Amino acid sequence: MLELRNLSKQWDHRPLLADVSLNVDSGETVALLGASGSGKSTLLKMVAGLEVPESGSVWFDGADITDLPPERRGFALMFQDFALFPHLNVQDNVAFGLVEQGVEKAAAREQAREMLQRFGLGDHAKARVWTLSGGEQQRVALARALITQPRALLLDEPFSALDATLREQLRNEFRERIEAAGMTAILVTHDELEARAMAQRAWGLVGGRLQPLW
Ligand SMILES: Nc1ncnc2c1ncn2[C@@H]1O[C@H](COP(=O)(O)OP(=O)(O)O)[C@@H](O)[C@H]1O
Ligand SMILES: [Mg+2]
Incomplete structure (x- = not known):
């Protein structure tokens, strides 16, 4: 299980993430929804180890991985700009x-x-x-x-550079492939339909805090 415990970060003297806690069971896909600039990518980067929290910790299967470098976490990341070589x-x-x-x-x-x-x-x-x-x-x-x-798959708006028809097609395909791989996944998106199509549970990030959506 992936556990985020009380993660906080200020930006520009304002709380970007305020005491964010979240558990993701193995094999489960959880969506994080929020407006642009709400801190979704920052939170995902903390899970990946690319961003350091001011306070709080990240755990995986009972081990504190907060100080583990990204390459030793065993997580895979996928961003909107394909980032292929x-x-x-x-x-x-x-x-x-x-x-x-x-x-x-x-x-x-x-x-x-x-x-x-x-x-x-x-x-x-x-x-x-x-x-x-x-x-x-x-x-x-x-x-x-x-x-x-990977132990977990972190998806940051993976389809936002694609047109609507293709997005719809890929969400279903990706859900099937992620399920087939038994993968633990966090999907960051601002598209509620995408979240509903792909995730078992969803949270909204508003004012630096997570609110349960479903
Ligand atoms: N290291 C940083 N450099 C520049 N801006 C940052 C940094 N960390 C956070 N921010 C600011 O925090 C806000 C949230 O960013 P981000 O996590 O990318 O939001 P989202 O992914 O929800 O659109 C943005 O306004 C961004 O400018
Ligand atoms: Mg983002």
Whole structure:
């Protein structure tokens, strides 16, 4: 279980996050909804270890990970701007995390190709990432995030750069893939329909505090 305990942070002399606590069960997707500038990304970065809380702590499976660097948390992150590596082809983008973990390159590529097959992208394994459509690039980003079997998946407005039709299609596909992987996930979004389609529970971030939505 992922636990956020009393996380706080000031910005510009105002409380951006005020005593935020949240538990996410393993295998559960929780949505964080809030207006632009409400602190959603800051909160997600604290979970990832990219932002330090002024007070409070982050726990995973009973261990305090507040001071653990991002690469040692075993979490995968996905942002709205796809953040694929432009100099690598599709399969090497997906294989990247495995190679980082010390998997031999040929084996990592093989696993990446299998993953791409499952994602309906098998024909694009050798393609340059910029030749893919926005939706395909987000699929590649999810494949890259899931292939390392992260302990949790952190999604920051993953579809906001895409058009409405594609967003709708991808939310369902992503939910199915996240469920199939048994993944613990936090979805940050300002789109309530997206939250309803993908998350079992949702919280609103208003004035630095979390309010239960459903
Ligand atoms: N390190 C920082 N640098 C600049 N602005 C920051 C920083 N940390 C927080 N902020 C400010 O905090 C507010 C919340 O940002 P953010 O977490 O990105 O909100 P959201 O993701 O909900 O849109 C913004 O107004 C932003 O300018
Ligand atoms: Mg944000």
